[in-house]
Amino acid sequence: MPGVSLAARPVLVVTHLDDVTADLVVAQLHDRAVPVVRLDPADCPDEMGMDAYLDGSGLTGTVTTSSRELRLDQVRAVYWRRPSPWRAAAGLEGESAEWALEQTRWGLGGVLASLPGALYVNHPWRIRDAEAKVAQLATAGACGFNVPATVITTDPAVAAKFIARHGPIVYKPLWNTPWTGPDGRARTVWVRHVEPGELDDTIGTCPHLLQAAVDKVADLRITAVGRQLIAVRIDGAAGLDWRENYDQLRYTQIDTPPQIAAAISAYLERFGLTYAAFDLGLDRHGAVWWYEANANGQWAFYDDPINDQIAQALAAVLEKGTISR
Incomplete structure (x- = not known):
């Protein structure tokens, strides 16, 4: 921004407190003497305040935490990782809580997604x-990837014909919806093989993504x-x-x-x-x-030097605050 050197402009890291992946990138930024402000939007308004101003000159103002003040017009880059789910202010319940939560989501969330001149890695709306999944498949094919034959259907007969033509096949969830088992524990619905005998009318309860298995x-x-x-x-x-x-x-x-x-x-x-x-x-x-x-994929499960390469690459892009294609 005019009057503020790039070196003085911070990188904003948007994520939850215990994000080990973000920690690796923050450490790299510190080694580069790049100022960092880290925050979790879910802390607003109980532990975070905001004042945003808009007029013909653009967006200005501040977001304030217990320890930092972020000037909205001075952010060089944003590392948007995995913030906590939005929550309402303490003491609110029912429709009042839902109303306040959505105002925070679109208020603070909108401000953080509109920082002038900042590079986003990645912009939350682009994420x-x-x-x-459907957009991924369509785009991947258009970009030159080999995409396995895929059908998304609510019709058991269509699914049966697809298996007969392309089998063996796998099932993939279209969205990783939270699922709790009978024991009260959270479950993950993994990609799995589908046998012809498993097909029944339950396919009609929602769209199912079936895909030719890759050998x-x-x-x-x-x-x-x-x-x-x-x-x-x-x-x-x-x-x-x-x-x-x-x-x-x-x-x-x-x-x-x-x-x-x-x-x-x-x-x-x-x-x-x-x-x-x-x-x-x-x-x-x-x-x-x-x-x-x-x-917004994870990568901290690797060992060094792979982890270090990814962290350095991210820190370099965030430090520069721009990217050439």
Whole structure:
């Protein structure tokens, strides 16, 4: 901003208190002597206040925590990680609480998503757009990825025909909706194989995503930070989804195939993303197949030097406050 040097402008880190992944990036920024303000929007209004002003000259004002004051027009970059769910002010209940929560979401949330001149990694609205599985599949195909044959249907007969033509197939949830089992414990609905005999009228209760299974020999995870790609081959996964058991996995850094690098660049451009983690499958013929891309994907499960490379890449982009495509 005019009158304020880039070196004095902070990077804003938006996340919850115990975010280990964000900690690694914050440490890199501190090593670079880049000022950092970290906050969780869910702390507003009980532990955080805001005053935002808008007129013909743009957005100004402050967000104030118990220890810091953030000038809204001086943020160089925003690292939008995983803030806590929005919550209402203490003491509010029922419709009053819901009203206040939504005002905070669209008030403070709107302000933090509109910081003038700041680079977002990634912008929260772009993260939201890129989370939709159907949009991912359509965009991936348009960008040059190999996309397995997929159907999204509420018709058991259509599902049966799809299996007959493309089997074996897998089921994938369209959204990771919270699910609590009979024992009261939170459950995860993983990708899993579907046998023809499992198809029944329950398919009609909601859309189901069925996809031709990739005859994989390994998984690939390619982390994109701007133009930098950090590609890792993952071996040792016992099931369809390697995230079910991290203890079994082996990580090997590889070069990104040029055609995959080009597809990733096009995909980031389509969704307006600076960062994304791409999950792909490698089949026995050497072909690379699309699984999904996470615009806010985790990466701190790696060991060094992979972790360090990703943290350094993110810190470098945030420090610069801009990115060239």
